[in-house]
Amino acid sequence: MKRDAGLLRVQGLRIEVATAAGWHAAIDDLALVIGPGECLVLCGESGSGKSLTALALMRLLPEGVRQTAGTVWLGDTELTALPEAAMRRLRGGRLAMIFQEPMVSLNPVMRIDRQIAEALRAHRGLAGRAAAAEVARLLDAVGLKPEHGLSYPFQLSGGQRQRTLIAMMLAGEPEVLIADEPTTALDVTVQAQILRLLKRLQRERGMGLLLITHDLDLAHDVADRVVVMYAGQIVEEAPRDALYTDARHPYTQALMRAMPAHGQGPLQAIPGAPPAVGAAFTGCRFADRCERVQPRCVQEAPALSTVSEGHRVRCHLAGQPAAARTHGPAQGGREQWEGPVLLQVEGLAVRFPIRRGLLRRTVGWVRAVDGVSLTVDRAETLALVGESGCGKTTLARAILRLIEPSAGRVLLNGVDLTRLSSSALRRARADMQIVFQDPYGSLNPRLRVSEIIAEGIAALRPELGRQARQRRVGELLEQVGLPQDAAARYPHAFSGGQRQRIAIARALAVEPKLLILDEPTSALDVSVQAQILGLLEALQARHGLAYLFITHNLPLVARIARRVLVMYRGRVVEAGPTRQLFAQPLHPYTRLLLASAPGQGLAAAVEPAEHGPDVTAGCAYAARCALAEVRCRRSEPPLAAHGEGRVVACWLAGPR
Amino acid sequence: MTLPFQPVILWSDALLLMLLAAVAAFVLHTLRHEHLRAPWRAVWDSRLGMAAAVVLAAYGLIGLLDSLHFRARLPAAAGEPPQYAAEVLSLFDHLVGPLRTQVEESYSAPFATHLFVKKTLVTADGRVVRDYPRLKYGGAHLPDPQGRWADVAARGIEGAGLGSLLAAGAWGLAALGLAVHRRQPLATALAALARERTLKGPRAALLTLTLLVLLTGAVAALAPHYHVLGTDKVGQDVLYLALKSIRTGLLIGTLTTLVVLPLALTLGVAAGYFGGWVDDVIQYLYTTINSIPGVLLIAAAVLVAQVHIETNPQLYDTAAARSDLRLVFLCLILGLTGWVGLARLLRGETLKLRELEYVQAARAFGVTHARILVRHVLPNVAHLVLITLVLDFSGLVLAEAVLSYVGVGVDPVMPSWGNMINGARLELAREPVVWWQLAAAFLFMFVLVLAANLFADSVRAAFDPRSGRIA
Numbered sequence A: 001m002k003r004d005a006g007l008l009r010v011q012g013l014r015i016e017v018a019t020a021a022g023w024h025a026a027i028d029d030l031a032l033v034i035g036p037g038e039c040l041v042l043c044g045e046s047g048s049g050k051s052l053t054a055l056a057l058m059r060l061l062p063e064g065v066r067q068t069a070g071t072v073w074l075g076d077t078e079l080t081a082l083p084e085a086a087m088r089r090l091r092g093g094r095l096a097m098i099f100q101e102p103m104v105s106l107n108p109v110m111r112i113d114r115q116i117a118e119a120l121r122a123h124r125g126l127a128g129r130a131a132a133a134e135v136a137r138l139l140d141a142v143g144l145k146p147e148h149g150l151s152y153p154f155q156l157s158g159g160q161r162q163r164t165l166i167a168m169m170l171a172g173e174p175e176v177l178i179a180d181e182p183t184t185a186l187d188v189t190v191q192a193q194i195l196r197l198l199k200r201l202q203r204e205r206g207m208g209l210l211l212i213t214h215d216l217d218l219a220h221d222v223a224d225r226v227v228v229m230y231a232g233q234i235v236e237e238a239p240r241d242a243l244y245t246d247a248r249h250p251y252t253q254a255l256m257r258a259m260p261a262h263g264q265g266p267l268q269a270i271p272g273a274p275p276a277v278g279a280a281f282t283g284c285r286f287a288d289r290c291e292r293v294q295p296r297c298v299q300e301a302p303a304l305s306t307v308s309e310g311h312r313v314r315c316h317l318a319g320q321p322a323a324a325r326t327h328g329p330a331q332g333g334r335e336q337w338e339g340p341v342l343l344q345v346e347g348l349a350v351r352f353p354i355r356r357g358l359l360r361r362t363v364g365w366v367r368a369v370d371g372v373s374l375t376v377d378r379a380e381t382l383a384l385v386g387e388s389g390c391g392k393t394t395l396a397r398a399i400l401r402l403i404e405p406s407a408g409r410v411l412l413n414g415v416d417l418t419r420l421s422s423s424a425l426r427r428a429r430a431d432m433q434i435v436f437q438d439p440y441g442s443l444n445p446r447l448r449v450s451e452i453i454a455e456g457i458a459a460l461r462p463e464l465g466r467q468a469r470q471r472r473v474g475e476l477l478e479q480v481g482l483p484q485d486a487a488a489r490y491p492h493a494f495s496g497g498q499r500q501r502i503a504i505a506r507a508l509a510v511e512p513k514l515l516i517l518d519e520p521t522s523a524l525d526v527s528v529q530a531q532i533l534g535l536l537e538a539l540q541a542r543h544g545l546a547y548l549f550i551t552h553n554l555p556l557v558a559r560i561a562r563r564v565l566v567m568y569r570g571r572v573v574e575a576g577p578t579r580q581l582f583a584q585p586l587h588p589y590t591r592l593l594l595a596s597a598p599g600q601g602l603a604a605a606v607e608p609a610e611h612g613p614d615v616t617a618g619c620a621y622a623a624r625c626a627l628a629e630v631r632c633r634r635s636e637p638p639l640a641a642h643g644e645g646r647v648v649a650c651w652l653a654g655p656r
Numbered sequence B: 001m002t003l004p005f006q007p008v009i010l011w012s013d014a015l016l017l018m019l020l021a022a023v024a025a026f027v028l029h030t031l032r033h034e035h036l037r038a039p040w041r042a043v044w045d046s047r048l049g050m051a052a053a054v055v056l057a058a059y060g061l062i063g064l065l066d067s068l069h070f071r072a073r074l075p076a077a078a079g080e081p082p083q084y085a086a087e088v089l090s091l092f093d094h095l096v097g098p099l100r101t102q103v104e105e106s107y108s109a110p111f112a113t114h115l116f117v118k119k120t121l122v123t124a125d126g127r128v129v130r131d132y133p134r135l136k137y138g139g140a141h142l143p144d145p146q147g148r149w150a151d152v153a154a155r156g157i158e159g160a161g162l163g164s165l166l167a168a169g170a171w172g173l174a175a176l177g178l179a180v181h182r183r184q185p186l187a188t189a190l191a192a193l194a195r196e197r198t199l200k201g202p203r204a205a206l207l208t209l210t211l212l213v214l215l216t217g218a219v220a221a222l223a224p225h226y227h228v229l230g231t232d233k234v235g236q237d238v239l240y241l242a243l244k245s246i247r248t249g250l251l252i253g254t255l256t257t258l259v260v261l262p263l264a265l266t267l268g269v270a271a272g273y274f275g276g277w278v279d280d281v282i283q284y285l286y287t288t289i290n291s292i293p294g295v296l297l298i299a300a301a302v303l304v305a306q307v308h309i310e311t312n313p314q315l316y317d318t319a320a321a322r323s324d325l326r327l328v329f330l331c332l333i334l335g336l337t338g339w340v341g342l343a344r345l346l347r348g349e350t351l352k353l354r355e356l357e358y359v360q361a362a363r364a365f366g367v368t369h370a371r372i373l374v375r376h377v378l379p380n381v382a383h384l385v386l387i388t389l390v391l392d393f394s395g396l397v398l399a400e401a402v403l404s405y406v407g408v409g410v411d412p413v414m415p416s417w418g419n420m421i422n423g424a425r426l427e428l429a430r431e432p433v434v435w436w437q438l439a440a441a442f443l444f445m446f447v448l449v450l451a452a453n454l455f456a457d458s459v460r461a462a463f464d465p466r467s468g469r470i471a
């Protein structure tokens, strides 16, 4: 094969996975080219084969997965034919990869600088003073301070760990760096920093970057070219701008409509679910979910056809752009709704003891939630946003009294839950239920779906007989859009989205007035997320449910909530009607969150300081705040009104 | 009407039957639930696992037969109340008849025709010589002991031949079962059984069974005429003793579970679920127990049991009842010292489960603690319990041998591998060596422990989440 301009060239890649019924193709005839200094983003829903592609390039396929065809050229080296010893030298050297969860890739008992030095010795033979100098240079290149080199991985934050991993990978001066969802486990603000870092390094070093993500908005910010995968095939490949202005494949178009950051109409879900590995196809793999499907599509598989320079699409209708779609009426909105107050939280606080030493004496307290007040009206959606660790989930659990609050009141329909005896509390809980983030951890794998849903009915409405209970389960399944035969099956038979529907049915079973939704869609793909949000909206309209929607996804908030509450380190820093708050954020932290959300280019975001030492007095945000002044460090800004139902806790917000 | 025997239920028998009932209930429950059955299918597919299961089943069968005890009725004159023998026998004793009753005077080697020790004999012409006398039973049917190997071979082959008929029957039955299940002709099913990849587990089981049956056939044909594994100091057949020891080993391995399980489950799960002072107390308890040397506790407990039996002879009317009580005591004390590991494991797992969202969701419904424990926690730790118990089993069998060897194990008159080894150790100094007693005990113990470990491995592999798909 002739050597080509592309740094990394993949041709005809086919990967098979072992299923109960033999080997089945998970990746089919995949071709990629990544030029020097180019950033290619591989995009697609869960299970589309992104990770397998990356692992195949590294020749790190797990057991039960094999590559059966295809060549991978890195420069003039053919990787699939390389002996394992040579490949080992190449990994982390000319070709490097960083993974989603940095903690598993780092050695927990080895200092950061030593780990980087080891990579230097392995790939560049550096030792002693030369290595130490290079370690310092690399730490600086990834934005870590020299003292971070002296720490152990557990002492670092998620973002710092990811930086460390990037430094280790840079140690081998790779020609191509593969990053598989490098920021999925991180907060938006940190995600923006890491992406900016990767982008900068790629430009400075002329390195090829293969970034894998499920987030089209994120792809927009970093990509030179984007490849969209569906069911193990490339369905569309285009230069970045061409893709976002002129997406041709119905799947790409549908994905874009399902992304919360695009448009303002209700999110449009893609019906159905991606095919499982091993499904037999005769025609187009997307045919059963495609809104433009033709008779021809079912019989004849479309090939990749070129629509313009570098823009290739796998669709029979590739030549005909879709008619512009009109968005539905703007939503985010029923702002006119003014229901009576349903839930009122006043000064709620939760603190956890820090125990040390042999006798586990309490040496201090973590204030997970620190004096939060909020109200939720009947049939409204209140969004609660904030980074991970800011106390969102703790707040949710304290409201339900799954954790005992240490101060404050929770009034539900005017009754103070914090004072109820446990039997009265049990009855009161019928009005308030919770749906959790992890659709896999929230259903007991040993119970049938009918038993799971009936559990709450049995506990809170024991007067219902067995038959009445089963009838109710049937109704609920129908309401959340699951088939009746789901009742007799076990959770493992369902996908993430379906499990979340089961969890919603379980919560609805006791006819609550308020649902606390703790990141209900963050573990789901965008197309499924849109389905679940559609369901929640329909249920709200039908039953007049109120939602307390906890999330870190700001674009999503804009699409679903009437009011927003922004939390930082256990406190509310800003709250107000969604539209005004998004249009004119007053708190520096809110501004940072909004600027960090993917989809608007990385340049827009201001680089915030890393977490400084914890402040004990004054504004909690002062350690990261670019505007902080002396006053901020001395006394804490109160949550003050700024007109139109808006409140802000910042000295510099000033009256408007 | 009076029975020709009087059933005797020893303590250990009763406990064993209870345990069997529990296992049967567990199996039925598993069969009825698809998700519980799924991991067992992996065991069913595992060649080593299935082969080990057959060996374990064979041991289990012998142990069970040996646990059905009775006292035979003595011949009595008509009109008198029936009298029963003082000796408690088991169904197993009854079945192997000659093995038990053909007692020689002292040591004899496997397949020997003469005693291992010289005796003063009076020959037919009245001279007194010291020589090895012929055995009373071993090879007694042979006019000329020179021909014994030919005889052994002939009888062995004949027995194995009978065994092979049985094995063929087993294959036929399995094929018939498969044919009915799959609605295939019998020949197709038989071919599938012999070759199909998906049936490799059952095939391994059948092959093991075949081997076992052939061996049993040969031994059964030989045993009435020879001491296949020799005799011990008092002339008892070593094969008989080794087989009788199976029950002891199995009981120690399983009855201990009856003590371990409730303790570990309640304490471990309670510590993990409730936390706080409950956790502190339970942790304190098991740390304390763990820091006392186990052997000392066991020695003390066995001594107490011994004293109790000696001061209350009226309570235990037979020798069997006395040694049985000591066995039960041993299990009890092994259990009391042995629950800590499992409890610690369960505490950790429950600590994790307690924070899981389905438990939180149940709490949000106000489901009671008891119900949460039964529905959400116990079923999700069951696999851990199972794996630990199966793994512990072989450890306990070995522990019995060691404890009996140092004299704080089972009653010295109770057949057990530990006692056999203990009895053999002094004779190892003899010239030529009396090796068969030791070898037999080791062989039987080794096969059991190996099978238990292989089976435990395949169970662990089947339940290990890591053996599934990686995300």
Ligand SMILES: Nc1ncnc2c1ncn2[C@@H]1O[C@H](COP(=O)(O)OP(=O)(O)OP(=O)(O)O)[C@@H](O)[C@H]1O
Pocket (backbone or CB within 6 Å): A017, A018, A026, A044, A045, A046, A047, A048, A049, A050, A051, A052, A053, A062, A063, A064, A065, A214, A276, A277, B469, B470, B471
């Ligand atoms: N070790 C494995 N054994 C069997 N099948 C596997 C294995 N790993 C992945 N698969 C299957 O291969 C397909 C592609 O998986 P892959 O992990 O590449 O998806 P992905 O696009 O990276 O998804 P995600 O966004 O969830 O990371 C999936 O259907 C998956 O179920």
Ligand code: SF4
Pocket (backbone or CB within 6 Å): A249, A250, A251, A284, A285, A286, A287, A288, A290, A291, A292, A293, A294, A297, A302, A314, A315, A316, A317
């Ligand atoms: S080929 Fe047909 S079914 Fe497939 S994406 Fe194009 S229009 Fe839809």
Ligand code: SF4
Pocket (backbone or CB within 6 Å): A587, A588, A589, A619, A620, A621, A622, A625, A626, A627, A628, A629, A632, A637, A649, A650, A651, A652, A653
């Ligand atoms: S009070 Fe000061 S430190 Fe805090 S957010 Fe406002 S400007 Fe920044």
Ligand SMILES: [Mg+2]
Pocket (backbone or CB within 6 Å): A050, A051, A052, A180
């Ligand atoms: Mg992946």
